[in-house]
């Protein structure tokens with residue numbers, strides 16, 4: 240496995256692969272890798288000749304400086320994990336390599352970045368759009384892989400690829416979960432043992448909400464069920480929404496006619512102590 244900190248040698252390596260007609264799969268990450276990331280790598284490896292994993296804690300997508308500072312950084316452990324799967328190259332630049340100058344470009348994804356995560360993390364998706372565009376331009380992958388856990392991010396990146404004509408295929412890989420249902424996330428590393436136990440409330444609430452909505456409860460009634468579960472565990476609920484999975488329009492009921500994609504998705508966010516977690520689940 241090749242490890243690159245700089246753009247120029249990475250490009251030289253990739254250009255040789257492209258001249259040989261090889262397909263390139265990109266798995267963008269911010270490190271602190273877990274089994275969920277590894278499933279993105281193995282999906283890419285099964286579909287491409289060459290798989291590149293980028294590891295970069297992107298400062299422009301953090302609206303909270305404390306969150307950026309506390310984001311787990313475990314590069315040595317990450318590269319050991321990547322050695323064991325079929326990852327061919329790691330790109331782990333410093334911030335000065337990605338942003339030699341303070342960036343002035345901003346993205347506005349319209350409605351896609353005004354709801355849910357966008358409402359609670361202003362500027363977040365602009366930073367994601369920026370770094371993902373840079374990675375797509377540097378690596379020029381034929382395929383790119385993202386986790387379903389960050390569904391809104393996937394919807395935003397799909398729009399970015401469509402509008403800016405990036406010549407690549409996007410894949411969303413289903414969320415990997417712990418045995419008790421907790422969605423795998425690098426942020427889980429910041430939970431103490433007691434917080435780790437109560438964090439299952441996200442998955443349990445989504446399961447209960449799915450049942451409630453399928454039984455005909457309104458979103459409002461379902462949100463009240465979710466809120467009670469969070470209150471019981473003393474976990475703070477930021478939002479619970481039902482949305483169309485493609486255009487992210489917020490739905491007030493589950494009528495298929497309200498969701499042009501035909502696939503409503505439940506999205507949830509909250510804080511366990513200081514640690515912000517998100518999760519989601521398709522209704523069908």
Ligand code: PAF
Nearest residue numbers: 267268269297367370389
């Ligand atoms: O999902 C993430 O880990 C990040 O948002 C991404 C896509 C790597 C961009 O920094």
